[in-house]
Amino acid sequence: MALNLFDGTYSGRRVLVTGHTGFKGSWLVMWLRALGAHVAGLALDPDTDPSHWRLLGLNDVADHRVDLRDANGLAGVFDAHHPEIVFHLAAQPLVRRSYRAPTATFDTNVMGLVNLFQAVRHCDSVRVLVNATTDKVYADHANPDGYRENDPLGGHDPYSTSKACAELVSDCYRKSFFAAEGAGEFPVRVATARAGNVIGGGDWAEDRLVPDLVRAAAANSALMIRNPAAIRPWQHVLEPLSGYLRLGQLLWSDAGFEGPWNFGPDVTDEISVGALVAQLGTHWPALRTEPDRAWHPHEAKVLRLNCDKARQQLAWRPVWNLGRALDKTATWYRAYYEAGRIESERDLATYVEEARRIHLEWAA
Template structure:
């Protein structure tokens, strides 16, 4: 099938594109290649895809509605895998307009394109950040998500609501995936595992927020890709038995579904740092800080729905995943 993959120069985007290309799909990559972090890393990711004859790339911004519609009109994709977004919780405190342009305006443009040029399935990236101030763990898609604690989280919550409305009104089959702290080789430099590794090799201190009392459901990229590709092939159906009294989150009578995609195994921040210290052979100079604005104490994914529907079984422990990342980092940056 032909897949329009937004965010193709991104971390998860590159891996998903490669998996789809290797199984024989056509992939049309779409990405602005902006400078939120080093564009050279994004171009190096794209270089991993250009060797596939069935890969084509369009550099454009989702906020440019005309450019996006031109791609839909010329390529006529069967499905859309939407992974492009302005990422990062802390950056949203500094540059909120970037989140409005990409995550809100850009997403509505994409929904309008899917309405004008119907697709078999729209699978889009949400985030574990939508759980916000929730404290009950593990987080389940049936939980309320009405208290986001960052603008980034609020835009992802808005994406879910927008997608459901278009699914309900126009019959667009849509699936949202709430990603939980994805990590691995070729990852994002703004993520803690990447910035900590860089600091360790450069002999610089690391900032440890909430004095180290945090947990994250780190999910290795290979496990993520397996779940994404399986779900891309699973087109959601409306549930005729669904009722709004009381409404059950995660699905409805519309062809719409939400899933968590995580490791279902939270890791303490201090253990995570200890693993990186062993792998790099360095001891971190830890600067303990209070909780950062927009941060949450822990993330922990309930993935039972994903396990039941597509056989999702995350299998990479943090020690193995970080070892692969550090090996890649040494090679890529010639450390």
């Protein structure tokens, strides 16, 4: 599948994706390969079996297993590939794991990012860096219009706090080392991307709602559901990835797109955990749940993103509503478990076709 999208920005370009063996990273690498990019990946081994990365079988991607905390290993990957564009997705991404391992979470998500920026500083080929953080970087406060990019940063749990720190580190390096006045002829353009909760086929991570549901269904058991009233900005994994790629495209040609960006669904697709489970069950009746009344660590009751900035300045908006995203997600897992099929490339092709149908600029 060869795709001419994003004004051809990625065709023939050297692109490094950190966290490529993870759920979101593996989908991004697949898309970049379809765009004709020369892709290298830097990550730890997949921590699940099955693994979307392994199932994709992208054997032509340079696959480096390096920990972000290994500064010399990071520098070696940059020396080997001289990337022009970097998408940074590697992280310790789980809230509850961050309670169990706070030191490792901060080491990876903060000092690992510092190591990455230091490697970029000494690699004169890099022109664009998109750092994917999270919607959880915002200080917890009620805002009916959703969090905007200029709202205060904060965090209750170690994961959220580490990602808020990552936003500050990104801003610091952008201003201190990569700004045009101090970076020579070719400064590095840096942006951060704050995405809502992603769903889609190929996610088997621990302690995430949809993967937990899928595992329970495969085992013919019920999943214990905590915080069914918590509201989250659910979206298919291809939605924020289209935002990252659009952001990278525009950064390549214009420094005016640096800084933070939200990527989330329409307000109508910000629904509760319980409502999501009920809707997903209409696509896959084998999914069963029970209430979990045990004590659990703090989680925000409502997470809502305001994405007006991306819609107005990037001409980005979602392609699939939540119903469509749930349908594609359930169909992916059923195809895998019932027929051994991997639907990822087909889902990407359908997504691009529907983006063209609604005349999104990146798909023109």
